[in-house]
Amino acid sequence: MEENHIYQYSLINALMSGISETGIPVSKFLQKGNQGLGTFVRMDGELLSLDGKVYQLQSEGRVREASPSDQIPFGVTTNFVPQVTKTVRLESKDAIDRELQTFNGHSKNLFLSYRIVGRFKRIKARTVKGQEYKGQPLSELGDKQFIATYEDVDATIVGFRSPKSWQGFAVAGEHLHFISDDRKAGGHVLEVEAESVEMGMATAANIHVELPTSDDFNEADLVMDDDGIKKVEG
Numbered sequence: 490m491e492e493n494h495i496y497q498y499s500l501i502n503a504l505m506s507g508i509s510e511t512g513i514p515v516s517k518f519l520q521k522g523n524q525g526l527g528t529f530v531r532m533d534g535e536l537l538s539l540d541g542k543v544y545q546l547q548s549e550g551r552v553r554e555a556s557p558s559d560q561i562p563f564g565v566t567t568n569f570v571p572q573v574t575k576t577v578r579l580e581s582k583d584a585i586d587r588e589l590q591t592f593n594g595h596s597k598n599l600f601l602s603y604r605i606v607g608r609f610k611r612i613k614a615r616t617v618k619g620q621e622y623k624g625q626p627l628s629e630l631g632d633k634q635f636i637a638t639y640e641d642v643d644a645t646i647v648g649f650r651s652p653k654s655w656q657g658f659a660v661a662g663e664h665l666h667f668i669s670d671d672r673k674a675g676g677h678v679l680e681v682e683a684e685s686v687e688m689g690m691a692t693a694a695n696i697h698v699e700l701p702t703s704d705d706f707n708e709a710d711l712v713m714d715d716d717g718i719k720k721v722e723g
């Protein structure tokens with residue numbers, strides 16, 4: 490993949506419809522980029538990919554390195570090369586948006602990717618526990634997620650900001666996952682605070698999409714559940 494191009498497999502809308510039985514193998518996903526987010530079969534935890542490795546951030550806060558043959562039913566990745574890197578103070582998650590706006594104020598309808606590295610004062614994160622039955626919608630899993638708060642943690646955050654009008658294709662707005670440097674904790678970031686961390690940012694204007702060809706995907710009535718996405722991915 491070329492620098493800062495985005496590759497995405499499947500759609501958030503497909504996850505909302507519970508389509509997560511199969512996906513692309515980890516080995517293929519890794520060829521598409523050096524940092525990404527997603528989930529695993531049956532939505533068993535959160536996915537974070539970083540510099541050639543894919544991690545499964547499981548409920549109860551466990552972290553496992555995925556095997557090359559594990560499948561990814563939804564994932565987004567980019568060959569991230571920062572166009573700007575700066576030291577930032579994050580008093581809240583909203584501060585991430587502010588920094589992105591400062592970096593590229595004309596990016597309302599473009600994708601942005603970023604990586605934040607350093608010591609975080611506080612990260613509140615969740616991990617989904619996985620489907621209880623085949624086809625269970627993602628919106629239902631929001632009620633049964635593991636939430637934890639980590640303090641004074643050395644970590645890396647991988648994030649994407651997607652345009653509002655792409656809700657359902659992606660998560661509109663901010664979507665970020667973290668993993669601790671000791672690789673013992675991680676999840677989908679709900680809240681964040683940091684005094685001084687390094688934030689690299691890049692604009693993405695090229696999006697490559699691969700859709701599943703499974704019967705599950707072909708037969709699904711995909712609908713856009715704006716409220717559901719905000720509830721579970723906010």
Ligand SMILES: [Zn+2]
Pocket residue numbers: 526535664665666677
């Ligand atoms: Zn997530």
